Amino acid sequence: MLEAAFADVVAGRILLRAPFANLLLCKRIPGAAWDKARRVWAYPATPRHARLIQTSIPCLEASDKFAELLTRRTTTPEPPAQAPEPQPAVELPAGLKTTPWRHQIEAFRFAMERLVRGAGAVLLALEMGVGKTLVALMVLAAMAARRILICCPLRVVPVWQQQIERHLNLPLIVVTLDDSAGSVANKKKLAEEKLRLAEATGRPLAVIINYDSVWRAPFAEWAEKQPWDLIIADESHRLKAPGGKASLAFKRLRSRARARLALTGTPLPHSPLDAYAQFRFLDPSIFGPSFAAFRQKYAVMGGFQKKQVTAFQHLDELEALMKTITFRVSKDVLDLPPETHVTYECDLSPDALRVYRDLEDDFVAEVRDGRITAANAMVKLLRLQQVAGGWVKTDDGQYHRVDSAKQNLLADTLEDIGPNEPVVVFCRFHADLDAVHEAAKAAGFQSLELSGRRDELKRWQEGEAQVLAVQISAGGVGVDLTRARYSILYSLSFSLGEYDQCLARTHRPGQLRPVLHIHLLAKNTVDERIQRALDRRAEVVDSILKEIGA
Incomplete structure (x- = not known):
């Protein structure tokens, strides 16, 4: 049963008693003050604050005085101290070469507020194609991060370097550790070399590596010893399995990072339970340290020996907790290009590359010898393609x-x-x-x-x-x-x-x-x-x- 919160009005203040799970929701309401003696949150007793509490806190019960405050119309101006602060203009970071879209600026504002003044963790749930990489690079630049670890799917490793070159004008040393870097031991060696170069020259370092390498020795041991200013988990739904090797590696890396940023267009690709491991990396205080307890709270178990998830529950609460550090942008934002x-x-395997090179070498030789023209080149190009x-098509x-x-x-x-x-x-x-x-x-x-x-x-x-x-x-x-x-x-x-x-x-x-x-x-x-x-x-x-x- 979900524990209820209770709101009352006492001596000109709203007093809100709420379960620990609502901690961040309570803190986000303007004017919040923690009353340690009474163990309640206190707010100005205004209709505006009552409405904010009613709409922000799930399972809220209230006294008659609080209910009366909700129905009251504001007839006199509220004291200046209670007025909401004006939204400051966003100062874009130095070194940014690209003009961001409106939704990217809002995502950047949200991220910086929570990274600098919050728990140091943000999930940018921006759907594919709406520019989450640029927002992440804006955060990187604004934080003046010196050591950055970026983890992503293998195919995206070189894309990150391209995006950095396209969007940032910073003296950033970038090391891309995809398959062209060789073994995981070689990847660790390259990262160490670039780190020494960064320290010697006083320049920031960005290490970009894929999920299947980040948890493997010896890179994992090296990474877990570094003091990272920012760790970015791109396509963070790859961490959704609590017992997965990459997910457990990010659990260990969390304490080594001053700030943690997760990017994904599909934070819950298969079920609401996919949130747990991603938030364990970002901020474990939101859903707690135990996946078993998380599953018990948000899933209905049934089937053989009650070990199968048959339904979900308390999803409003789960969504509210996710929202505390999550900024969502759908594909329908208006300022996207059409x-x-x-x-x-991708890289061909060594065997396939040998087959390809044999065909290509013959083709190139024939072109340069003048033995092939546009009229008969198409067949050979088709075979290369x-x-x-x-695939190889045989004579039969x-x-x-x-x-x-x-x-x-x-x-x-x-x-x-x-x-x-x-x-x-x-x-x-x-x-x-x-x-x-x-x-x-x-x-x-x-x-x-x-x-x-x-x-x-x-x-x-x-x-x-x-x-x-x-x-x-x-x-x-x-x-x-x-x-x-x-x-x-x-x-x-x-x-x-x-x-x-x-x-x-x-x-x-x-x-x-x-x-x-x-x-x-x-x-x-x-x-x-x-x-x-x-x-x-x-x-x-x-x-x-x-x-x-x-």
């Missing part, structure tokens, strides 16, 4: 998998988008369409297809599945995919016209929400050459031949 592009990259997607027309990097990248991306958003994935080859279905299944989503072999568009438009795998040649003119605001380009056509049509399938009349186009590229492959040509609005095959022959 469409945005983002690129995620297939290997970049993880069968596809054989040589790599899963891009498929895993897709599954990773779908998980971050979350289970409630429709997604369109554009592909060129049947093997890629098959990979989309496998990735969707791995992420726990239903998928349908629009291609030369299947037409399930109507079923997807009616909501039967979240993911629609679209063959580029079938998803062109006249196809309305505006149910989705996320379009993922898994493999690209060489046609600029078909590329534009793909983008226009979700961003067209009937689309009421901002659109995010996500490009998945295999690093150091023809994927990057194709994307560069399309970005330049150039003819793809000719552009690649000129690039190779230069």
Whole structure:
């Protein structure tokens, strides 16, 4: 049973007796003062404060005097001391190169108030595509943080460096520890080297690493000894499992950080219980130190030996507690541009890279020897593109998998988008369409297809599945995919016209929400050459031949 709070009016003051779980809610009400002797919160006895208490505190019981205060109209001006303070203008941090949108400024204001004057922890629940990375970098700059640890999914590690270079003009030393850095031992060594450089030059250091490496030895032991000014957990829903290795690592890191910032568009991707481990990292006083107690409070247990969650309870209280350090921005904010592009990259495995390099070396040699032209180059480029997607087509027309990097990248991306958003994935080859279905299944989503072999568009438009795998040649003119605001380009056509049509399938009349186009590229492959040509609005095959022959 949820413990009730009680409000009364005594000697010109509102006295509020509330359970410990409402501590932060009580503190946030203007004019709050803790009466240690009576163990109650005291507030000015004004109708305004009564209404704030009524709307802020869950399960509130009240005396007749408090109820009478709620109905009273204010007939005389309240004393100046009781008036709300004017909202100060936000001073943007020095070194910021980008002008933030209005909702980003509000998120920044919220974050700084709680990081500087609160418990040093904030959750920015900004949906994908609305600019949470820029807000985090504004916080980083405003705090003048000297040691920053940024943890994120592997595919996002290089994106953070790109965003830092794009948005900040600071003497920041950045070390990106993705797969190109080698083993976890090498990642620790690189971080140590950059730390020594930062200390010698007096410059701040940002260490960017993926979740699957941050908990592994020897990096974990090193990180847990460092005094971090700011730890950023990007896509923090990755920490949702209380017993997960990354989640437990962040539990240990919490005490090493002066400030903690979590970023995610889907803080509760599967259930309300997903909040616990994220808040354990941010501020364990909000939900307490025990997951068992948290689950007992907010979940209804049933099933075999009452060990299965059958329902949830007290969700209003859970939401109220989350709100104390959470700033939410949905995709419907008004000052977003109509469409945005983002690129995620993956590395081919060594075996797949050897296959790719053999084909590429032959192709480059033929181009430079003048033995290949635009007329016959397409076949060889198609083979390179297939290997970049993880497939080799043999002479008998069968596809054989040589790599899963891009498929895993897709599954990773779908998980971050979350289970409630429709997604369109554009592909060129049947093997890629098959990979989309496998990735969707791995992420726990239903998928349908629009291609030369299947037409399930109507079923997807009616909501039967979240993911629609679209063959580029079938998803062109006249196809309305505006149910989705996320379009993922898994493999690209060489046609600029078909590329534009793909983008226009979700961003067209009937689309009421901002659109995010996500490009998945295999690093150091023809994927990057194709994307560069399309970005330049150039003819793809000719552009690649000129690039190779230069």
